[in-house]
Amino acid sequence: xxxxxxxxxxxxxxxxxxxxxxxxxxxxxxxxxxxxxxxxxxxxxxxxxxxxxxxxxxxxxxxxxxxxxxxxxxxxxxxxxxxxxxxxxxxxxxxxxxxxx
Numbered sequence: 073x074x075x076x077x078x079x080x081x082x083x084x085x086x087x088x089x090x091x092x093x094x095x096x097x098x099x100x101x102x103x104x105x106x107x108x109x110x111x112x113x114x115x116x117x118x119x120x121x122x123x124x125x126x127x128x129x130x131x132x133x134x135x136x137x138x139x140x141x142x143x144x145x146x147x148x149x150x151x152x153x154x155x156x157x158x159x160x161x162x163x164x165x166x167x168x169x170x171x172x173x
Contacts, residue, residue, distance in 0.1 A: 074162075109162030
């Protein structure tokens, strides 16, 4: 599944929306860019005691993903056990949360 990132016209920095200015050079010239949504797990944690809203989903995994196109994003892992350098792909996006499998 493709995902949308923001690319700065000035310095070419790529970042995750929402942004109103480039976090690198503060330019307002941001252009939406479609990317593959694939990458590898940089880090992860398992949540055993979750906030009330997510308590029924515990335990679940929060992963930090280095996207193939550069930026690092936080998401949830759908099923399975995470491992450092494990390849993942964007499965869906709900309520501004990236879900990878």
